[in-house]
Amino acid sequence: MTFERSGQRAADQLRAVRITRGYTIHAEGSVLIEFGNTKVLCTASVEEKVPPHKRGSGEGWVTAEYGMLPRSTHTRSDREAARGKQSGRTQEIQRLIGRSLRAVFDLKALGERTIQLDCDVIQADGGTRTAAITGAFVAAQDAVNGLLAAGKLAASPITAPVAAVSVGIVQGTPLLDLEYVEDVDCDTDMNVVMTGAGHYVEVQGTAEGVAFTRAEMDQLLALAEKGIGELVALQRQALSN
Amino acid sequence: MTFERSGQRAADQLRAVRITRGYTIHAEGSVLIEFGNTKVLCTASVEEKVPPHKRGSGEGWVTAEYGMLPRSTHTRSDREAARGKQSGRTQEIQRLIGRSLRAVFDLKALGERTIQLDCDVIQADGGTRTAAITGAFVAAQDAVNGLLAAGKLAASPITAPVAAVSVGIVQGTPLLDLEYVEDVDCDTDMNVVMTGAGHYVEVQGTAEGVAFTRAEMDQLLALAEKGIGELVALQRQALSN
Amino acid sequence: MTFERSGQRAADQLRAVRITRGYTIHAEGSVLIEFGNTKVLCTASVEEKVPPHKRGSGEGWVTAEYGMLPRSTHTRSDREAARGKQSGRTQEIQRLIGRSLRAVFDLKALGERTIQLDCDVIQADGGTRTAAITGAFVAAQDAVNGLLAAGKLAASPITAPVAAVSVGIVQGTPLLDLEYVEDVDCDTDMNVVMTGAGHYVEVQGTAEGVAFTRAEMDQLLALAEKGIGELVALQRQALSN
Amino acid sequence: MTFERSGQRAADQLRAVRITRGYTIHAEGSVLIEFGNTKVLCTASVEEKVPPHKRGSGEGWVTAEYGMLPRSTHTRSDREAARGKQSGRTQEIQRLIGRSLRAVFDLKALGERTIQLDCDVIQADGGTRTAAITGAFVAAQDAVNGLLAAGKLAASPITAPVAAVSVGIVQGTPLLDLEYVEDVDCDTDMNVVMTGAGHYVEVQGTAEGVAFTRAEMDQLLALAEKGIGELVALQRQALSN
């Protein structure tokens, strides 16, 4: 018997994905990305300086920060600014977003400037980190387009699109793009980040309950590949508007 | 000669104000309030417990936290969670919001529960703290309505509406509801919080450049009174939908 | 029936105010100010450098910090240095003191140096922030006098005296210069900062219990104006010794 | 042409692994694990209490902390205790160790007690997190054996052995168990955690430079499976002494 999903979604089906560019006015790139009820605001800010470890290197930097609004979740979570530190989970996620975006940037071609990505969860319903990566790419592309239009860059430093999705095994059924109730109930949870060319940037699989087999991993990787293909198409479409 | 405002706004005119209830799905009250380009998400969370200084008192508590998304501003500001502390400005504002809302709550009638207000600035263009107070009231009212509907409260603990607006003197002209470019250029800046009955809850006036006279203060208070009257009407209208 | 004050003080009467210059030996300005039992040590330190946002601007800076000794209060309060952070209240007060003093300084005329004001409460009995502002002005004047005497400044960058007082409504009676027992019992509490010329620098009114009317505000502002006039005279007298 | 490894190590060969039990005297389990020049001290401490989220649940808890001695590395790294916070990397690693160990524990069978694992790197030469997991399992087993011997547990709550290894592609060659110089030079880096039964607990693959293909991932997973098989045998042997 297979697990029944909300809205009669098929096991290998993404939630409704919506990508809204220019969501706020100040940032060089500003994207609201929605995966069903998950809503993440991704902004890209261009700063004409680099962190210490890149100064004088001729290379740029791409980095990310992540946060959840306190009531983006079912029950209110503490505000990290008030607690005085970011949780381990937050740091793990923002490091993942940063690495994922850097994987498709030629830092030499970017020149000594920084693209700072801020991914803030407005509403959470599972898959916030993968939505953040997928939306941050579009915001970063908008910021790069601005630099190209302003003549600050001659050629794009972006080498490929990048997108991400979560997959998992719930009650024995491999599922694409987990929402919160599925995630909670999940035996194995995997976040996959891939380029538009179908290559892996990050694979993070975790056995929440029981360890998983190689056959299960293969099923999950196939689902992820399908989903990311669709997400890259949606990014492309959003950017062509 | 008087100062010319964007969009041919009159000196005593509010920006376009929009109040969207139910903006997010998890919070007991969730309101997006817009004053022109200023957008603040105000959520009200009900928690069935009170902070230590109220335990066993039979009274409830109403409190607020405030934050700005890093790229809600013209140039990116540091993320307070990453810096490890809230700025003095942030603390000042969230204490103001908390006091303003408590001023229209009968804490005894609320019972031993807390209404936690979170005001997060999505986009900033001046007047974020006054928009936050005005929106937080609507979110708090929605949370209270939920408690009444659920039979957890027999009567509303809210004693009056409360709203807030900024006023200031720019190049010699007293103006209602300052936007960012006006605020930067401002000699005197005043934030006024009033109840629906036209009484003062908070008055905070600051001479940014030159000290101001009693006559100027009177002009500003009159402008604020007019603006708050209109805001209370808009709150009422939003709540009646 | 009117509220009866300790020591048969009239409603519009200041407590005994004492200003002692040269209270400690190291600081460029060092003033112990007493409002009855409230005692605040205000020192002004001159530093021949400015914070980053003023470097190279040709302008100076005036800033303040505030603290309470742990047992300056009726029951001991935690030491902020041991807790590892300043409370929101502390930050609010030190920002108020800094703004109030800057309002009477011509920063260009000060040159690229900083006057750092430290206001430490030795004993608290209400009105510590207004005592701090009133005393800090005298300490700042002493520091400026030292710079003039040393030929480091050709003309004083101080444009006017500044002083502050609290006013409030207790059991229906408007009172000048609240002491602790009055403050605790207060419906409306207002801190007013004015220049020697009778202009406003800051007005911060808060309804502690019930919202206040315009008529009440007018009464409070009149009381404050009277008190600040007397305080400025006391500052002048202290400086002329 | 394939990459040449130090000490003529084959591409699919582990470094010399040494597991020393009882390395220190106070802990319930204390293991020094060496992978070549990488040396990690893993201690297991039994505490007869659980963290708040487990209180009254009848279940126990297994958790981990990780640290590097400042001069365990080629150049000295800052002491995290002196800097006042753990880095994102440290938190990521200690969360990984904790999840990996919990995956082989039946928390119900453990009862309401905590096994706290401390993994401190004495000397670093690549692969510290995977060595830590592999050593922490042995320390945890020793702690459990102590509980069994003392009659505090009737049956072991450990459901399987768990071990971990790093794999990566260096100059086009897939390698098992990377040492530091290989890790620095690596295009793709993967940490794999598996049970003794050959099932996956965690897979974390990262493209450091270029994205990797599915074929490359398959090669890496095969290498990891081989290495972990050998590590589990070494754990068993160490525990049988």
Next chain:
Amino acid sequence: MTFERSGQRAADQLRAVRITRGYTIHAEGSVLIEFGNTKVLCTASVEEKVPPHKRGSGEGWVTAEYGMLPRSTHTRSDREAARGKQSGRTQEIQRLIGRSLRAVFDLKALGERTIQLDCDVIQADGGTRTAAITGAFVAAQDAVNGLLAAGKLAASPITAPVAAVSVGIVQGTPLLDLEYVEDVDCDTDMNVVMTGAGHYVEVQGTAEGVAFTRAEMDQLLALAEKGIGELVALQRQALSN
């Protein structure tokens, strides 16, 4: 040739010591102690509770905190509350004060209550920690006297007076009670804490420049014994007023 001291003070002579009881009104004991230009306010607060490690033990606790006002020193020092932590020096000193006072308290006889000593330096000119110990004893005695008078204690838990002084070798001359200019110039610096019975509670000697001999230590200990004898007499006299 011997070192010449300010004010023609002899090598074995204390500075003018002044002990003012009841310096502030709220604390159970409040003493301003002056050693020449060094002025430290020592307050003793009685709290009817004990820290966790003493709960249910039937024993009380005596502890101390120490701070310097930012401009108590020649050049302004950072405010520890603003920097967000106490320096190593501050912690060392407050631990020393706490141990010294506990040495003359019978914690059993004190009962389950805490005497919290706060030593805040108003003006510094060398010897602040030894002045703090000497003054804190008087404040503690006043707090105990209050408990006796109120019938909360039947007998005093204080077993002996305790006082402290600094001694050092400056330009080859052993000196009693160093002031700042002597301390800066000092080869060996020793802080000695003794009871009224002439027994040692703490001896902390440090070679600032060259290591010191046993003969030098003996000279310093003799000077300290003389000074502490005089200080204990001054404490007694102050307490008898």
Next chain:
Amino acid sequence: MTFERSGQRAADQLRAVRITRGYTIHAEGSVLIEFGNTKVLCTASVEEKVPPHKRGSGEGWVTAEYGMLPRSTHTRSDREAARGKQSGRTQEIQRLIGRSLRAVFDLKALGERTIQLDCDVIQADGGTRTAAITGAFVAAQDAVNGLLAAGKLAASPITAPVAAVSVGIVQGTPLLDLEYVEDVDCDTDMNVVMTGAGHYVEVQGTAEGVAFTRAEMDQLLALAEKGIGELVALQRQALSN
């Protein structure tokens, strides 16, 4: 009746002391020092820069940090990096180690470079701070030898050996080199740091229970002198291998 020590150790006898040089491979000096069951890893790192207060002075700097592995102790202590700050005890100890080593360094002769000593307790059984000083000297000597061998220094900046030991009075008996059970039971505890020439660098005596007499101090100083003489001989022997 005298106190009976473990292993029939005489009152004036050191525990078995073992000094292992080259304990880890990366540091310029790396020493494991063992006093019986107390084991401290002391590394010396050479950095070709100095802290701000020494820049441009032509002088170098020697400084130390100290830490305990969480389970180096009988019951697990919190990890300071996780708690977010070093305890007062830790700071006190690392300041002591730093001062002790600087006492035997000619900072001018060292040139503008820093020797950073890290003392990490692997296993604790009393006397960790004195073991740390004794071991840190050997590590520092190895680092200096490296600088001499590399031609970066023409002559050694080390002016004398330095070593340290604890002494104390347990049940009336003066003992050399206290182990943990003795330390816990101790009336008076003294840590003594001396040079190879028999001069004092630091003396820190504390009455844990009852104040101690001059005669007792003399006994303790004699024991310490004996022990330090033996430790300096052991350092010399270790360095000659």
